[in-house]
Amino acid sequence: MSDVQTVQSLIDAHRAAMARYYGLPGGDVPDDVVAEMMRSGEALCAYRSVTIEGIHLKAEYMMACFVFVGGEDGDPDFTHAQLVSGFLPAAT
Secondary structure, three states, X not given: OOHHHHHHHHHHHHHHHHHHXXXXXXXXXXXXXXXXXXXXXXXXXXXXXXXXXXXXXHHHHHOOOHHXXXXXXXXXXXXXXXXXXXXXXXXX
């Protein structure tokens, strides 16, 4: 699997978790949905791309998702250190 395919796979997993979240009726969010969103978000955040294309793809998705940049409350689920680390290229 290429770097860009790996990034896309991680994005797809997080997007699927977010779709479950958005598909819920109003009210409480079940713990398994929150856990899936966080697990897939952490995996995407932690993955260090080896190509500039992978970094751009990842950044484009993450900057458009409230989990990473904060929602109406402005509080993202990930720290600045996690986000910055996630945008650094992999050591070669």
